Amino acid sequence: MTSGELTPREERQLRECYAALHELAATCSVPSVRTAARAAVAEVHVALDGQALDFEMYTHRWLAEG
Amino acid sequence: MTADQPFWNPRTETMPREQLRAWQWTKLRRAMAQARGSKFWADRIPEDITSFEDYVRRVPLVTKKDLVAAEEIAPPFGLLPSIDPSAAVRFHQTSGTSGNTPLRTFDTARDWAWAVDQWCTILHGVGVRPGQRAILAFGYGMFIGFWGMQDALMRMGCAVLPSGSMDSATRVRLLVDYQIEVIGCTPTYALRLLETAADMGIDLAADGNLKTVITGAEPRPPATVRAIERGFGAKVFDVAGMTELATVFTFECPGGPGISHIIEPAAIEEVLHPETREPVGYGERGVRVMxxxxxxxxxxxxxxxxxxxxxxxxxxxxxxxTWDWYEGGIIGRADDMRKIRGISVTPVMVEDVVRGFTEVREFQTVLRADRGLDVMVLRVEPTDPASARPELGERIAAEIKRTIGLLPMVELVEPGVLPRFEAKAVRFHDER
Incomplete structure (x- = not known):
């Protein structure tokens, strides 16, 4: 793929990946997994923002959840 | 193997203007909602903003002084944070030059990932690619400087040689020994490296391998760019960023010299008249409001x-x-403008003339009052003092008179007398 646009499949994969990571980041009790998921969420969020697919502020919710 | 894609984010870099505007509005609405968590912003931003027009009409302008005052109420961040600063993974602060209180900021992991991605947008856009080697010549301190560029290069798969505590001679050696292809520094420091290399008998254009020079943190005139490009044998790209934004927001496009695109999905940029504070149109000079x-x-x-x-x-x-751009990047500072005998002069105007003289190694401008008359004194350090005097001073004075309209007093000084700078240079002193 060289057009510079995501295919519908790639877009779906990106969204699903973000949702899965977000859930792990918010709920997982294993520190190493939760930490890795939170770092990955930040990176994948940037990808979503760059494709104008999603944009959100989320860290305050994690603070509230502990 | 995919073909080389010139844009980091093709979708948002080339989207039609109306879609870009809609995407900005989506982000602005969420940003304003988030700002309800900040005592400072909640007091300034009405909850019922309905459009961009409504936003610029009802949200007041804010100055650095306002932000510093809001932080001083309860240092370090005072009333400004929208979320608990305990979520931060980085702290930065402005340089606090001239004895001013620095402005302090913080970034969450999410914020920093976003900030780094803006740097990736720039680096990829100017041709930096995985596998290249880079060096960043800055202090690696609390000033945000090139921190974002460091992380962006690593994220892209480039190798970074940290050179925070090294002197200029050591950095010159690294440039040659590692055949570095990318450097990030201030324009002033790029000139300093060239001067050091010349003293070491090294021609960086011939012995080095630099392809991309990323300069920032100071306005720089075309004559300075030409000097850097000639000395390094590399292409210079100017970028502009600020601690207040966490990252860079404009970069010089390979599409043409002096074309500094605004990363519009990252920031809304208004340009207002410096006195009336009303919007100015394309092609008109004004103050950037971000x-x-x-x-x-x-x-x-x-x-x-x-x-x-x-x-x-x-x-x-x-x-x-589809991003608008600034002609020549940041061309000066409203608070840098000085009046001398009725003529407006900025540091960049003087530098553009002086850097046109290859015989000049360093210079300094001093404004003085002499028996009630404002005078501009230019202290010039020639590259070769033996052969330069005295007509070099006369030629510089004549050129400044021709281009700026003011005849300065030019003093030639011995090599090494004038200060050198790594970060933001201060060559302009108003002693009146």
């Missing part, structure tokens, strides 16, 4: 930056991006 669209923790809305810019429409650049 709203950040990225951070969740330390946000900024309608910030009066003091940067002087001239905005041009996107379609006047041939690169294909």
């Amino acid at each position: 709203t950040g669209l990225g951070r969740e923790g330390w946000q900024i809305f309608r910030y009066w930056t003091e940067d002087i810019v001239i905005k041009r429409p996107w379609h006047e650049c041939p690169c294909g991006r």
Whole structure:
């Protein structure tokens, strides 16, 4: 793929990946997994923002959840 | 193997203007909602903003002084944070030059990932690719400087040689020994490296391998760019960023010299008349007012930056991006402008003339009052003092008179007398 646009499949994969990571980041009790998921969420969020697919502020919710 | 894609984010770099505007509005609405968590911003931003027009009409301009005052109420961040600063993974602060209180900011992991991605947008856009080697010549301190570029290079798969504590001679050796292809530094420091290399008998254009020079943190005139490009044998790209935004927001496009695209999905950039504070049109000089669209923790809305810019429409650049751009980048500072006998002079105006003389190694401008008359004194350090005197001073004075309209007193000084700078240079002193 060289057009510079995501295919519908790639877009779906990106969204699903973000949702899965977000859930792990918010709920997982294993520190190493939760930490890795939170770092990955930040990176994948940037990808979503760059494709104008999603944009959100989320860290305050994690603070509230502990 | 995929073909080389010139844009980091093709979708948002080339989207039609109306879609870009809609995407900015989506982000601005979420940013304003997030700002309800900040005592400072909640008091300034009405909850019922309905459009961009409504936003610029009802949200007041904010200055650095306002932000510093809000932080001083309860240091370090005072009333500004939109979320608990305990979520931060980085702290930065402005340089606090001239004895001013620094402005302090923080980034969450999410914010920093976003900030780094803006740097990736720039680096990829100017041709930096995985596998290249880079060096960043800055202090690696609390000043945000090139921190974002460091992380962006690593994220892209480039190798970074950290050179924070090294002197200029050591950095010159690294450039040659590692055949470094990318460097990030201030324009002043790029000239300093060239001067050091010359003293070491090294021709960096011939012995080095630099392809891309990223300069920032200071306005720099075309004559300085030409000197750097000639010395390094590399292409210079100017970028502009600020601690208040966490990252960079404009970069010089390969589509043409002096075309500095605004990363519009990252910031809303207004240009206002310096006195009336009304919007000015494309092609008119004004002060840049910025709203950040990225951070969740330390946000900024309608910030009066003091940067002087001239905005041009996107379609006047041939690169294909739909982002507007600034002609010549940040061309000066509103608070740098000085009147001398009725003539407006900025540091960049003087530098543009002086850097046109290859016989000049370093210089300093001093404004003085002499028996009631304002005078501009230019202290010049020649590259070769033996052969330069005295007609070099006369030629520089004549050229400044011709281009700026003011005849300065030019004093030639011995090599090494004038200060050298690594970060933001201070060559302009008003002693009146």
